[in-house]
Structure formats: structure tokens, C-alpha cells
Amino acid sequence: MSASRTVVQGVGWDLAGEYPAADSPAVDADLDAIGGLLDEIENRNATLVPLLTSARDLDAESARQAITAARDIHALVERAKPLLDDPETYAECRLSVDSQDETAQALLGRLQAVKKRFAELNEPLGQFLDQASGEVVETYLDDPAVAPSRFAVEHSRKQADELLPLAEENLVTGLAEDGIHAWGRLYDQLSGTLECEVTVGNELERMGIAEAAGLKQKPDDRLRESAWRAINTAWDGHVESCAAAINAIAGWRLELGRKRSARAGRSVHYLDAPLHRNRIDKATLGTLLAVAEEGIPLARRAARLQARAYGKEHYGPWDTHAPAPAIDGEEQGAIEYPEAVDLIATAYASVDARMGDFVRMAAEKRWIEGTVGPRKRPGAYCTRFMKSRTPRVYMTYSGSPSDVITLAHELGHAFHGWVMRDLPPSQQSYGMSLAETASTFGETIVRDALLKRAESPAAALRIVWEEAAALVTFVLNIPTRFEFERNFHEARARQPVRPVELKAMMAAAWEKWYGDCLSEPDPMFWASKLHFYISGLAFYNFPYLFGYLFSLGVYARRDALGGDFLLRDTGRMTAEDLAAKHLDVDLTQPDFWRQTLGALEGRIDQFENLVEGTDA
Ligand SMILES: [Zn+2]
Structure with a gap:
């Protein structure tokens, strides 16, 4: 060995306090215990399940047995969860450090059937609490052991009026596996096997699209562009499959929405479910997007400065993950x-x-x-x-x-x-x-x-670069995705959307948000972005924008906050209630969001100085 420097690295974690090994008796003991608890839940379900179909009509008196069973199940579920979660977490931790850890793999295999059984046995309680009358639910919650779940129960019940009759809900869930979710799996299959040809240096290299996507994080501008073009060409060969998948996924949701609207006697919007899941109000989302639109000039300025740091005028769609440009002779000292x-x-x-x-x-x-x-x-x-x-x-x-x-x-x-x-x-x-x-x-x-x-200014630029890049991602790229997904849902509600229209729709969204700072739009983004194909979750975009601006807003108010901030309440309040209680702000109004965005202007000024200062 020649003059080798010691490698800078962190220390290993300690998992031994949780389990000595993935095949240890302690794991067996937890799995045995959970088996016993699941048997008990099954036992209580025998009382609860027959009452589900008539749950809407029961009063507190006729539901007495069901309420007792439901409370028991709640307690059993809370006891079972750690016993199921911890072995899985342990196995995943082991596999993260050694992806070939056989005993950890075996443990995950053992857990699969238990997890499925747990999920199935868990269903009836949720269905009962969604369907039962307010009186029954109040009685259920009137017990110190159950009372803490009030927010979760009430939040879930906000959508209860759109639930189909139980047998239909179960049918939908059952058919979804080979329906909507199959389209999601098809996409995953496709993206996992698709290959493309990237020009690396002077050579044409064949590689998987995941590897090519990794090249978009390299400081070589031409390499990033080449990778982006190669990925898009690859996807362009599969536009019909992608269009079939994205149309089917949205079509399924829209059709289910129509059924739910009929059941609820009100219009169930395709944004309702994602908003509900994120516990934010429709008005908040509207305000958030309106303020993001006000932030366009600032974000475009950041994008233009990023392009300028690379010695070009326009920001390319291949620049979304570009790092700060490498500067010659700049030696980066490692931080121990x-x-x-x-x-x-x-x-x-x-x-x-x-x-x-x-x-x-x-x-x-x-x-x-x-x-x-x-x-x-x-x-x-x-x-x-x-x-x-x-x-x-x-x-x-x-x-x-x-x-x-x-x-x-x-x-x-x-x-x-x-x-x-x-x-x-x-x-x-x-x-x-x-x-x-x-x-x-x-x-x-x-x-x-x-x-x-x-x-040095170069070292400072590397740090501020990330901030500028985040602004561009959250205020231009995320709204572009939202814009497309919303317009697509509107169009899909009328009829399936052809690949040529999907491309036009996607390009228009890029042009609206990035405007003249962009060298060209990314018309294939509807196919290349995995998020549009997550079958279990629509609109996997606006929560990013919300989270980004919300956390910066909290940061700006950090001095006014003591102790645990608002963190302890995050699991038992809507975002609006949380912000009102801890920050004294109204998230449905633009002020909070505007202030947060406005505070970033100084950062972009600083970014501009650094970009100018390090100009070669
Ligand atoms: Zn995170």
C-alpha cells in the first residue's frame, strides 16, 4: 500500500439493543406474540364484521357489543404494531448495510404473510368507524384508552359519506390489484428494463435508464444533456404503453370518483383524496399555487443564474439535478x-x-x-x-x-x-x-x-447553489407537474388522451412555469417521471411544494417558537389548525406564503454575487 490517506467516514450504528440477530429467539418471540394478538383480533372481528353492513343504522345501545369489540381491536392493534414493525425495521436496517445479508432477507420473507394478515384483520375496524353514526363513534371514543385516536377517526370520517356499500368497497379493493395497480406495475417493469444510448465522451454507451438518470447529476453539461435526450428517446419508443397506463390509472380514479359522487350526493373531486391524505384544505392548495405563481420571476432568476454559472444563457430540462459547476484548482477539505x-x-x-x-x-x-x-x-x-x-x-x-x-x-x-x-x-x-x-x-x-x-467564494457557491436549485425545483418544477396532472385529469374525464396530446400538454406546462429562461421544454416528462404512475397515490407533487415553503416559514419564525415547536401536534391536527395554533397564521391566506417566498430574495441576491464573483 502506498501513501494512503485514512478514509473519512462515520461510525457504524448500534442495532444490538433491538435484536441480537435476524434469526434470534427474540425475533421468534415477537412473531409468536403477534400471532397470538392477531388471533385475538380475528376473534373480535367475528363480532364486528357481521354488524358492518348495518353499521349506519345502529344506535349506541344496539352497537354496544360492536363498540366493545372495536375498542378491544384498537388496543390489540396498538400492541401488535411494534411487534410487527420492529423486526421489519431491523431487517431493513441490516440489508441497508449489507444488501446480501441472507438472514435479514429470510426474516423479511417470514414477515410477508404476517403483514398481509395484519392488514386484512385491521380493515373491519376502520370500516366500522367510518360507517357508524356520530353517536356510536362518540360512545366508542369515550374511553381513555381510545380517546387519543379521536383526530385520526374524525379525519377519516370526513370522507365517510362517499364510501360505497361495504361489499362494493371490498370488490373495488380486490379488483384494484389487477386493475389500477397492475398498470403501475407495468410501468415499473418498463422503467426497470428500458435501456438507452448515451454519448459519454466520444463513445456511445448503452445503459439502463436509471443509470442514465444518474448522469444528470454530473457537472458535465454535455453529458447531462446527452443522458436526458437518450432517456427521452427510449421512452418515446414506448409512448403507447405509457399512455395506456397513465390513462387507465386516471380513468380508474375518475370512474371511482363518479361512483362516490353519486353515493355522497355531492361532487367528489379528483383532488379530494390527495388533499385529505395530506390533511390540507383545498383553499390552502389554491393559495399555495397562486403564491408559487407570484414567485415565478424569482425562481426563473435563480434558474438563469444556474445556467450562467455553466456559461450558457438558458436553463435546460437536463439541468434539474445539475450540481454546482466544478471549479479548477478548488480543493475541498473533507469534514471529519x-x-x-x-x-x-x-x-x-x-x-x-x-x-x-x-x-x-x-x-x-x-x-x-x-x-x-x-x-x-x-x-x-x-x-x-x-x-x-x-x-x-x-x-x-x-x-x-x-x-x-x-x-x-x-x-x-x-x-x-x-x-x-x-x-x-x-x-x-x-x-x-x-x-x-x-x-x-x-x-x-x-x-x-x-x-x-x-x-472561499467557490465553497460558498456550492452551498448556496443547493438553495437556488431547491427554489427552482419547488417553485417551477413541482407546479409544472401539478399543472400537467390537473390538465390531464380534466382532459381524461372527457376521453382517453393520445400520446401526441400528452406531449403537447406537458410541454405547455413547462412553458407556463419556466417560460423564457428555458432552452426547450420536456415533452416526455409525463412518461419519464415515475410519480405519475404511482397507482396508490395521485398528485404526488403539491405536498413537496407545501412542505418546502411551510418548513421555511417555520424556520423564519424559529425565535418565536419554544421547545418542541409544533412537531408534537403534527400527528393530531390538520396543517391549517397546526399553523393557526403554533404560528398564528392562516394558511388559506397568501400572507404567510408570500413572506416565506419573499425571504428567499436575499438568498438569490447572494447567489448572484457568488455566480458573478466566480465567473472565469
Ligand atoms: Zn426527508
């Missing part, structure tokens, strides 16, 4: 792991001492996996163990500023879970719109800290 932990803890503590303490504790207790390893999976995430109520953060830490920001982001998620750890499980889940509040918050604090210690 303990230094990163200290930097994050100090930055967090400047907002709230407990946040800083949490970061140090997470590092001391080794809740963070940060090693560099050959068999590690890419990416970063935060997860948690329910029984021990402790989080785990996964990533590969190799000392770059972006690693520090990733760590700060994931620790934000971990802190969010930490402040909620003592809440009942029914109050611990939150919508996607609020999920990124703490993480984006943590990221922003640490980015500020990194910027302060940046030793």
Missing part, C-alpha cells in the same frame, strides 16, 4: 465525522438547546450509520424502533458538505420522531405535507452554519 456532529449539534442548539442535546445523544448512542462500505445501499433515511422508542439514521458519510447537510436533514426527521415518541401510535403518523418540516428545518440551519465557515 466528529466535526460534522459538533457542527450540527451547535447549529441545532442555536435554535433550541434540546435539539443540540439530541444530536449529541444520537451520536453517543450510535443511532447513526455513517460508514463507507462496498455492500451498502445508496441513499439516506431515518427510521425508528417502536419498542425502544429510538430512531436510527442511515447514510454513507464521507465528509463532503452535502453529506453534512444530508446528516442534518435525517437528524431533523429523527428529532421529529423523538419529540413524538411518548405519544400513542394513533397520534404518531402525519401527512407528507408535514413530514419534511423538521428535516428541511434542520437542513436550513446547518446550511447557514456551513456557509459561515466557507473559506
Whole structure:
């Protein structure tokens, strides 16, 4: 070995406190216990299920037995969940570090049947609580063990009037597997096997489209463009299949919406379900999009500056994941792991001492996996163990500023879970719109800290670049997706939409949001973007915009917030109620969103100075 430098990396995490191994007796014991609990749920379901068809007509007296069974099931489900979740989390954690861990694979296999059984046994309780009268539900909730689930129950019931008769709901769910979901799977199959030819240097290289998509993150402008063109050419050969899939997925939802409208006696809109799931109001979404539109000039300015940093006039659709351009002779010093932990803890503590303490504790207790390893999976995430109520953060830490920001982001998620750890499980889940509040918050604090210690304009540019790129993504790209998906649903409601129309519709959406800063639109984006084909979830776009601006708004108000901020309430309130209670703002009105967006103007000024300052 020649003069090798020590590799900068984080430490390995400690999972031993959860289970000694994936095939240990402790895992067997949990699976045995869950089997017993599921038997008990099945037993109570024998009382509940026969009453479901008449659930709407029962009063508190005639529903007495059903209420008792429902309360029992609620308690059993809350006991069963950790026993099912923890072994799965453990197996996934093991596989993240060693993707070939056989015992972890075997454990996941064992869990499959248990998970399916759990999900099926869980259904009747939800159906009962959705269908029963208000009187029955009040009686059910009038029990200290069940009372904490009030928000979840009431929120679910907001859509109860559109539920079809139980037998029909069950039929829809059953048929969906080979209906709407099959179209989603077809798309996944296609995108997993599709290949394209990218010009790399002077050679034409054949590769999968996922690999080609990775090239769009490279600092070589021509390579990014070549990868983008290659991917689009590949998709263009499959437009009929993609059009069939996207039309079927939307068609299924629209038809179901018509049935639900008839049942409810009111019009059920295709946006209702995604809004409900994200616990935000239609008025909030309308305001959010209107303010995003006001933000177009600022975001286009950021996009133009990104293009300029690459020495060109226009921003290309292949630039959406472009990194800061590489600058010759700029040596980046790696940040050692303990230094990163200290930097994050100090930055967090400047907002709230407990946040800083949490970061140090997470590092001391080794809740963070940060090693560099050959068999590690890419990416970063935060997860948690329910029984021990402790989080785990996964990533590969190799000392770059972006690693520090990733760590700060994931620790934000971990802190969010930490402040909620003592809440009942029914109050611990939150919508996607609020999920990124703490993480984006943590990221922003640490980015500020990194910027302060940046030793050169080039180093500062790399950090501010990410902020400018985020503005462009969230305020131009995400609304482009929303615009297309909305226009597509409108058109699909009349008739299936042909590939040529899908291309035109997508190009028009790009032109509306990016306008003259764009070199050309991306007409194939409706085919290349996986999000349009998630069969279980429509409009996987606006929650990103919401989360981005909301978390920046919270950040701007950080001094006014003490303690746990609003995080503890994220699982038991709508976004509007949460914002009213903790921030004293009305999310249906533009002020909050406008202020947040306006605060970014200074950042783009700074970005402009840096781009000009580092001009070659
Ligand atoms: Zn996140």
C-alpha cells in the first residue's frame, strides 16, 4: 500500500439493543406474540364484521357489543404494531448495510404473510368507524384508552359519506390489484428494463435508464444533456404503453370518483383524496399555487443564474439535478465525522438547546450509520424502533458538505420522531405535507452554519447553489407537474388522451412555469417521471411544494417558537389548525406564503454575487 490517506467516514450504528440477530429467539418471540394478538383480533372481528353492513343504522345501545369489540381491536392493534414493525425495521436496517445479508432477507420473507394478515384483520375496524353514526363513534371514543385516536377517526370520517356499500368497497379493493395497480406495475417493469444510448465522451454507451438518470447529476453539461435526450428517446419508443397506463390509472380514479359522487350526493373531486391524505384544505392548495405563481420571476432568476454559472444563457430540462459547476484548482477539505456532529449539534442548539442535546445523544448512542462500505445501499433515511422508542439514521458519510447537510436533514426527521415518541401510535403518523418540516428545518440551519465557515467564494457557491436549485425545483418544477396532472385529469374525464396530446400538454406546462429562461421544454416528462404512475397515490407533487415553503416559514419564525415547536401536534391536527395554533397564521391566506417566498430574495441576491464573483 502506498501513501494512503485514512478514509473519512462515520461510525457504524448500534442495532444490538433491538435484536441480537435476524434469526434470534427474540425475533421468534415477537412473531409468536403477534400471532397470538392477531388471533385475538380475528376473534373480535367475528363480532364486528357481521354488524358492518348495518353499521349506519345502529344506535349506541344496539352497537354496544360492536363498540366493545372495536375498542378491544384498537388496543390489540396498538400492541401488535411494534411487534410487527420492529423486526421489519431491523431487517431493513441490516440489508441497508449489507444488501446480501441472507438472514435479514429470510426474516423479511417470514414477515410477508404476517403483514398481509395484519392488514386484512385491521380493515373491519376502520370500516366500522367510518360507517357508524356520530353517536356510536362518540360512545366508542369515550374511553381513555381510545380517546387519543379521536383526530385520526374524525379525519377519516370526513370522507365517510362517499364510501360505497361495504361489499362494493371490498370488490373495488380486490379488483384494484389487477386493475389500477397492475398498470403501475407495468410501468415499473418498463422503467426497470428500458435501456438507452448515451454519448459519454466520444463513445456511445448503452445503459439502463436509471443509470442514465444518474448522469444528470454530473457537472458535465454535455453529458447531462446527452443522458436526458437518450432517456427521452427510449421512452418515446414506448409512448403507447405509457399512455395506456397513465390513462387507465386516471380513468380508474375518475370512474371511482363518479361512483362516490353519486353515493355522497355531492361532487367528489379528483383532488379530494390527495388533499385529505395530506390533511390540507383545498383553499390552502389554491393559495399555495397562486403564491408559487407570484414567485415565478424569482425562481426563473435563480434558474438563469444556474445556467450562467455553466456559461450558457438558458436553463435546460437536463439541468434539474445539475450540481454546482466544478471549479479548477478548488480543493475541498473533507469534514471529519466528529466535526460534522459538533457542527450540527451547535447549529441545532442555536435554535433550541434540546435539539443540540439530541444530536449529541444520537451520536453517543450510535443511532447513526455513517460508514463507507462496498455492500451498502445508496441513499439516506431515518427510521425508528417502536419498542425502544429510538430512531436510527442511515447514510454513507464521507465528509463532503452535502453529506453534512444530508446528516442534518435525517437528524431533523429523527428529532421529529423523538419529540413524538411518548405519544400513542394513533397520534404518531402525519401527512407528507408535514413530514419534511423538521428535516428541511434542520437542513436550513446547518446550511447557514456551513456557509459561515466557507473559506472561499467557490465553497460558498456550492452551498448556496443547493438553495437556488431547491427554489427552482419547488417553485417551477413541482407546479409544472401539478399543472400537467390537473390538465390531464380534466382532459381524461372527457376521453382517453393520445400520446401526441400528452406531449403537447406537458410541454405547455413547462412553458407556463419556466417560460423564457428555458432552452426547450420536456415533452416526455409525463412518461419519464415515475410519480405519475404511482397507482396508490395521485398528485404526488403539491405536498413537496407545501412542505418546502411551510418548513421555511417555520424556520423564519424559529425565535418565536419554544421547545418542541409544533412537531408534537403534527400527528393530531390538520396543517391549517397546526399553523393557526403554533404560528398564528392562516394558511388559506397568501400572507404567510408570500413572506416565506419573499425571504428567499436575499438568498438569490447572494447567489448572484457568488455566480458573478466566480465567473472565469
Ligand atoms: Zn426527508
